[in-house]
Amino acid sequence: MQSHSFCVTIHPMGKTVELYYESAYITEFDANVLECREREDGKFEAVLDKTAFFPEQGGQTPDFGVLITQDNEEFTVSYTGIGKTSDGAGDEIYHVIDKSIEAGACVHGRIDWEHRFSNMQQHTGEHIFSGIVNSKFGYDNVGFHLSDTEVTMDYNGALSTEDIKEIEKSVNEAIWKNIKVVASFPSEDELKYIPYRSKKELSGAIRIVNIEGYDSCACCAPHVERTGEIGFLKVVSVRNYKGGVRVNILCGKRALEFLTLGHEILSGLAADFTTSFDKVSSSVSRLKDENAALKAELYAEREKLLKYELSEIDKDLKNVFLFKSADTDMNIMRKTVNMLAEEHAGFCGMFAGNDSDGYRYIIASGKDGGDARTVAQLLREKFGAKGGGSDLMVQGSIAGVSLDDISECCNNL
Numbered sequence: 566m567q568s569h570s571f572c573v574t575i576h577p578m579g580k581t582v583e584l585y586y587e588s589a590y591i592t593e594f595d596a597n598v599l600e601c602r603e604r605e606d607g608k609f610e611a612v613l614d615k616t617a618f619f620p621e622q623g624g625q626t627p628d629f630g631v632l633i634t635q636d637n638e639e640f641t642v643s644y645t646g647i648g649k650t651s652d653g654a655g656d657e658i659y660h661v662i663d664k665s666i667e668a669g670a671c672v673h674g675r676i677d678w679e680h681r682f683s684n685m686q687q688h689t690g691e692h693i694f695s696g697i698v699n700s701k702f703g704y705d706n707v708g709f710h711l712s713d714t715e716v717t718m719d720y721n722g723a724l725s726t727e728d729i730k731e732i733e734k735s736v737n738e739a740i741w742k743n744i745k746v747v748a749s750f751p752s753e754d755e756l757k758y759i760p761y762r763s764k765k766e767l768s769g770a771i772r773i774v775n776i777e778g779y780d781s782c783a784c785c786a787p788h789v790e791r792t793g794e795i796g797f798l799k800v801v802s803v804r805n806y807k808g809g810v811r812v813n814i815l816c817g818k819r820a821l822e823f824l825t826l827g828h829e830i831l832s833g834l835a836a837d838f839t840t841s842f843d844k845v846s847s848s849v850s851r852l853k854d855e856n857a858a859l860k861a862e863l864y865a866e867r868e869k870l871l872k873y874e875l876s877e878i879d880k881d882l883k884n885v886f887l888f889k890s891a892d893t894d895m896n897i898m899r900k901t902v903n904m905l906a907e908e909h910a911g912f913c914g915m916f917a918g919n920d921s922d923g924y925r926y927i928i929a930s931g932k933d934g935g936d937a938r939t940v941a942q943l944l945r946e947k948f949g950a951k952g953g954g955s956d957l958m959v960q961g962s963i964a965g966v967s968l969d970d971i972s973e974c975c976n977n978l
């Protein structure tokens with residue numbers, strides 16, 4: 566870490582020395598403000614003669630932190646990016662701050678190290694993972710995304726669950742070997758003899774990040790110095806994606822937080838079932854089976870009850886409508902309405918729901934064969950009901966209408 570002394574040297578305009586290439590562990594630095602310009606959103610962009618703030622690039626989130634002037638005025642850096650220079654001639658790194666800072670001012674910069682180190686852990690973990698996928702399966706990492714909540718890699722080939730388990734194990738072995746991570750800028754001649762992974766054709770100065778025995782990759786991002794600092798890597802999910810797979814990983818503290826959450830949930834479930842961790846899964850299966858059996862029993866009981874209810878209705882009654890609670894099963898509704906329609910003339914129907922959430926309905930034409938769609942049409946005109954069907958049966962839903970209004974409408978059919 567650098568000492569808290571302010572600089573006086575001024576570098577050429579539009580040229581920022583990238584301190585993270587000297588060391589990924591520079592968390593504080595002194596610099597001069599070369600330019601500060603207002604943005605359309607009212608914030609400001611400051612360009613410095615040197616910076617340890619890594620800008621957003623290559624699918625990775627930028628560094629955040631603060632710039633402090635000699636008068637101890639603090640400027641929060643909410644974003645670091647790469648943009649065109651004022652004259653449009655080249656690219657430069659800018660720091661987004663919420664108020665204006667004077668050009669020529671000396672500032673002390675401090676990056677949010679916890680955030681940066683987490684990004685370094687994830688990124689180096691990704692390199693090892695992609696290096697192993699490349700050497701064992703021959704697939705390329707064709708997409709990489711490192712946000713503050715997730716890390717995803719896209720590979721242009723399929724990986725089975727067993728493959729993923731094996732790769733995850735190999736990555737963690739590489740982490741525990743505590744291998745040195747070496748970044749270098751080889752000359753064009755040297756590059757010809759170095760095999761390395763790259764997502765695109767590169768030109769200009771190329772930075773190679775090498776993890777002996779596992780990976781060699783063109784990359785501009787800060788990395789941990791030794792693989793052991795990653796802690797461990799956990800694959801969180803894998804899904805098919807564009808003919809290949811998208812793998813979600815977490816490293817270090819993020820992996821620990823993920824597993825801690827999973828452990829808490831599992832512990833809670835184990836306590837609820839008064840069982841041990843390894844038996845939670847079978848307890849859940851048993852509960853699901855019991856639930857299915859109870860549902861079937863409930864269904865049968867409700868059917869019996871309805872049959873009894875229907876037997877009590879006078880057979881000569883025309884236009885029979887029943888109103889039931891929201892949890893009434895659609896199959897039971899259909900069955901009941903069919904049974905009613907066989908016995909009664911006019912229209913027979915059932916509404917299930919309540920005034921606040923609305924109602925589902927099924928209506929059938931009775932034994933004298935009216936067109937059920939006329940009732941659906943009436944409900945649509947009167948209450949804005951949705952739905953449709955055939956002349957024999959219609960179904961749909963109604964919202965924002967009281968049971969009394971629906972009942973009155975049905976009674977006047």
Ligand SMILES: [Zn+2]
Binds near residue numbers: 783
């Ligand atoms: Zn990289």
